[in-house]
Amino acid sequence: MAIRSALFVLLLTAIATALAQAPANGTVDKSSAKAWKAWDAQAGEWTDIETFWLRYTKRKGGLTYGPTTQYPKYEDVNELDTLLIQLPQGPCLMEFFHTRWRRANDVRRWDDAFNEYGGCPHVFD
Numbered sequence: 001m002a003i004r005s006a007l008f009v010l011l012l013t014a015i016a017t018a019l020a021q022a023p024a025n026g027t028v029d030k031s032s033a034k035a036w037k038a039w040d041a042q043a044g045e046w047t048d049i050e051t052f053w054l055r056y057t058k059r060k061g062g063l064t065y066g067p068t069t070q071y072p073k074y075e076d077v078n079e080l081d082t083l084l085i086q087l088p089q090g091p092c093l094m095e096f097f098h099t100r101w102r103r104a105n106d107v108r109r110w111d112d113a114f115n116e117y118g119g120c121p122h123v124f125d
Contacts, residue, residue, distance in 0.1 A: 026052070026110025028117075036117060038110070049117050050084075053093040053104065057082050067091065071101060090118025 025041035028049070038052035039045075042059070057063045065072050065083035071094075072083070081096040082104065093104040103123060105114035114120060 026105075026108065026114070028111040028113035030113055036113065038114075049114070050091060053084065053091075056104070056108075057093070077101075085119060085123060087119030087122055089122050090120075092118055092120040092123050094123065 022041065022044075023039040025039060027039040029037045029039075029046060036049055037046040038049050040047050040052055040055055043055065047055070054063070060080070060082075063084060064078075064081035067084040067086055069086045071085070072081075077096050079096060079098075083094050083101075084091050085094050094101045095104040095107045096102075097107045101123075103115055103120050104110075105112070105120070
């Protein structure tokens with residue numbers, strides 16, 4: 001019985017250590033100026049920002065409006081709809097939340113670096 005208890009404690013310690021070392025979902029690694037990476041906790045891997053966004057939207061049913069340069073008509077939009085707005089500076093994932101379009105990061109609260117990526121700093125210009 002003592003061996004089982006010791007193995008159980010060891011297993012719990014190993015799991016806690018592994019979880020403590022994993023970054024939070026949506027953590028951004030900007031160490032490479034060419035290609036920022038975001039931690040996708042569900043996939044357990046680093047991926048590029050746009051893939052992170054597309055995986056997020058796929059898990060909730062897919063992009064509602066897809067990649068586009070135009071926002072849809074206000075009366076056609078529903079709470080939590082998503083679109084990948086394409087600006088000259090780059091893309092930004094937007095989510096409709098509490099009656100207006102917001103950057104998905106402002107709704108989901110991933111790493112603040114998402115708001116510096118692509119067109120995200122410019123969506124409200």
